[in-house]
Amino acid sequence: MSDTASFSSRVSTSVARELVVAVTGLGLIVFILGHLVGNMLIFAGPEALNGYAEKLASLGELLWVLRLGLITFAVLHIGLAAHLTWANWSKRTSRYAVTAAVGRKSVASQLMIYSGIIILCFFFFHLWDFTFGTKTGPGTVVPLMGGQEELGLFGLVWNSFANPLRAACYIVAVCCVGLHLSHAIASVWVTLGVLTHRATDKADAVAWTIGVVVALGFASIPIYVLVRTYIIGQGA
Amino acid sequence: MAEKTIDLTLKVWRQESPDVEGHFDTFPAKGISTDMSFLEMLDVINNQLEKEGKEPIAFDHDCREGICGMCGSVVNGHAHGPQEATTLCQLHMRKFHTGQTIVIEPFRADAFPIVKDLVIDRGAFDRIIQAGGHITVRTGQAPEAHSVPVPKKKADTAMDSAACIGCGACVAACPNASASLFTAAKISQLCHLPQGHPERNRRVIAMVQQMDKEGFGSCSKRYECEAVCPKEIKVENITTMNREYLRALASSGE
Ligand code: HEM
Ligand code: FES
Numbered sequence: 001m002s003d004t005a006s007f008s009s010r011v012s013t014s015v016a017r018e019l020v021v022a023v024t025g026l027g028l029i030v031f032i033l034g035h036l037v038g039n040m041l042i043f044a045g046p047e048a049l050n051g052y053a054e055k056l057a058s059l060g061e062l063l064w065v066l067r068l069g070l071i072t073f074a075v076l077h078i079g080l081a082a083h084l085t086w087a088n089w090s091k092r093t094s095r096y097a098v099t100a101a102v103g104r105k106s107v108a109s110q111l112m113i114y115s116g117i118i119i120l121c122f123f124f125f126h127l128w129d130f131t132f133g134t135k136t137g138p139g140t141v142v143p144l145m146g147g148q149e150e151l152g153l154f155g156l157v158w159n160s161f162a163n164p165l166r167a168a169c170y171i172v173a174v175c176c177v178g179l180h181l182s183h184a185i186a187s188v189w190v191t192l193g194v195l196t197h198r199a200t201d202k203a204d205a206v207a208w209t210i211g212v213v214v215a216l217g218f219a220s221i222p223i224y225v226l227v228r229t230y231i232i233g234q235g236a
Numbered sequence: 237m238a239e240k241t242i243d244l245t246l247k248v249w250r251q252e253s254p255d256v257e258g259h260f261d262t263f264p265a266k267g268i269s270t271d272m273s274f275l276e277m278l279d280v281i282n283n284q285l286e287k288e289g290k291e292p293i294a295f296d297h298d299c300r301e302g303i304c305g306m307c308g309s310v311v312n313g314h315a316h317g318p319q320e321a322t323t324l325c326q327l328h329m330r331k332f333h334t335g336q337t338i339v340i341e342p343f344r345a346d347a348f349p350i351v352k353d354l355v356i357d358r359g360a361f362d363r364i365i366q367a368g369g370h371i372t373v374r375t376g377q378a379p380e381a382h383s384v385p386v387p388k389k390k391a392d393t394a395m396d397s398a399a400c401i402g403c404g405a406c407v408a409a410c411p412n413a414s415a416s417l418f419t420a421a422k423i424s425q426l427c428h429l430p431q432g433h434p435e436r437n438r439r440v441i442a443m444v445q446q447m448d449k450e451g452f453g454s455c456s457k458r459y460e461c462e463a464v465c466p467k468e469i470k471v472e473n474i475t476t477m478n479r480e481y482l483r484a485l486a487s488s489g490e
Pocket of ligand 1: 018021022024025026028029032077078081082084085112113115116117118119120177180183184185187188189191192454455456457
């Protein structure tokens, strides 16, 4: 009894860890969706995107509170998910000679840790590239836009994506986010104790849809820049 | 209907004892009646082996009518064989065809040590049940039936969960060798009933802790368990277990 009652033993079970992965995962999804909506401002031109970036920057301390929250969520999510995955790998040391997957789940569910690792690597590259990138000077001048004008974050992003190799890396990374979500958004409702048997198909469909929307939404930006740069290169 | 027979090749996992390395033995299985059950087919092979002075294949079984949960092997990658919602003892040889090679392996999970050949030790399941502990029922005279009303829907849900025979196919099929479906079914069959309520918080914590302690993995929602379960226990039980766990975390003490 005392064993089950102790707080630390209650929160260190596999189920408790999964609950934390689920809650932090949901938090990260809220961030990702907000990020996606913000990014769409790029289609409204330099002023819209730069204005949005300035507004975020003007949050000052609040921005750092949000960032710390995000970092905490990410650390918990990644740490516990990786730990669970690692533990799960050692539960069957004698392998089956023949295996036949019969469950309803697709590749996305098998690739969670791998899509996650790619997202993590991409996260650091992405910070270095944009968050800490120089938003003034020649790197922000977009030749395509005719003038010599420095275009701030907009220019930085544009020039980054005008490099096909870099654009390709971004597209692969956001597809991994989409893949991760296409399983995660269905799975999370089981972990949080709300998914009924009857709603399983619907949850899969919703997760898949959001995964595709997120991947296509983020990928639309590098694709747009590539198309404008190499195919229909006219002024903005 | 005329009896039909088929000729098969069996590749069977042989392992002397828990600690020695196992290997596959190959046997011809000729003239197998398609009316036989899978276990009857193994009986026939074992009779032959004994006649030849060889060690028969060790496998578990008891009721042979799909209710006890003793039988079970992985047949060509499928726990309990290729037919849905069917225990190995209820599987018939008409599901196979002449010339087929059948690979028969034990349910593999580190928490289920192999005793011999296809026989595994499922004691870990017993210990999970034991960790769940008692439910509060008054002993003595049977209470008046109407004194404890149970809504029909809840009774049905509990009954569906109680269909679990504890065979271990969910663990065998899970890529993480997780016992979540089993444990969840045992939690769900009690938490929906008034008799199971007083201990519900303590029960879910204790059973999950025991599940971890036995060396089972966690649930990655791959639904392999649901697909192989001979009693069609649904992943919704795992949803219930997680909800019960959340409730227990939220409530302080009992
Ligand atoms: C864009 C950022 C991310 C979001 C929105 C996200 C979201 C989620 C969600 C909602 C789940 C489902 C949790 C559940 O089923 O209960 C999940 C699972 C998982 N995530 Fe993430 N995640 C992100 C990044 C990462 C990263 C960077 C890693 C690891 C390096 C990772 C590794 C995993 C793993 C391994 C699982 C499966 C855990 C299991 O089923 O046992 N995720 N993620
Ligand atoms: S022998 Fe009892 S369920 Fe198969």
